[in-house]
Amino acid sequence: MEDSKTKNNENYLCPSYVAKPGAELFGIINSNGHVDYLNTTIAINEDFIARANKGRTPEKRFRFAGNCAKSGCKQWKNHECGLVHDIVEIIENPVSEALQHCPIRQRCRWYMQRAEQACAQCNEVVRNIETQLTQQQSIEETTT
Numbered sequence: 397m398e399d400s401k402t403k404n405n406e407n408y409l410c411p412s413y414v415a416k417p418g419a420e421l422f423g424i425i426n427s428n429g430h431v432d433y434l435n436t437t438i439a440i441n442e443d444f445i446a447r448a449n450k451g452r453t454p455e456k457r458f459r460f461a462g463n464c465a466k467s468g469c470k471q472w473k474n475h476e477c478g479l480v481h482d483i484v485e486i487i488e489n490p491v492s493e494a495l496q497h498c499p500i501r502q503r504c505r506w507y508m509q510r511a512e513q514a515c516a517q518c519n520e521v522v523r524n525i526e527t528q529l530t531q532q533q534s535i536e537e538t539t540t
């Protein structure tokens with residue numbers, strides 16, 4: 397039987413990935429700042445990245461997925477992704493009855509760790525949330 401440690405050692409996708417060749421485009425940030433999820437993922441190439449870089453930062457306009465770097469990522473703590481726990485704690489959206497479609501759900505590390513709670517926050521996430529969280533944590537540390 398699989399335990400959580402075994403699962404965390406498996407290769408899941410990070411849903412907060414950068415725009416680089418081979419990454420999978422799975423969502424587009426709409427005019428409300430929320431994510432519209434694609435039916436299926438699209439592997440991006442150099443051409444896409446060159447075109448996307450002509451506008452605002454691609455990671456602010458699209459959502460990409462790629463292999464979770466695990467211990468190679470600064471968000472990896474105690475054998476799992478710490479970022480999704482912070483996102484659930486800070487955004488605090490309730491879980492909705494109808495889970496939105498997402499083309500990477502079965503491979504998503506955040507879903508593997510926090511299931512519907514992760515998905516309830518996810519459509520408000522743009523990749524620079526890491527920066528926002530880091531800034532918020534710094535403010536909290538200096539005011540406590």
Ligand code: SF4
Binds near residue numbers: 410412464469480506
């Ligand atoms: S630890 Fe979290 S933020 Fe880092 S690559 Fe994995 S899923 Fe992404």
Ligand code: SF4
Binds near residue numbers: 501502
């Ligand atoms: S957290 Fe949920 S909605 Fe977000 S990428 Fe993972 S499976 Fe998709």
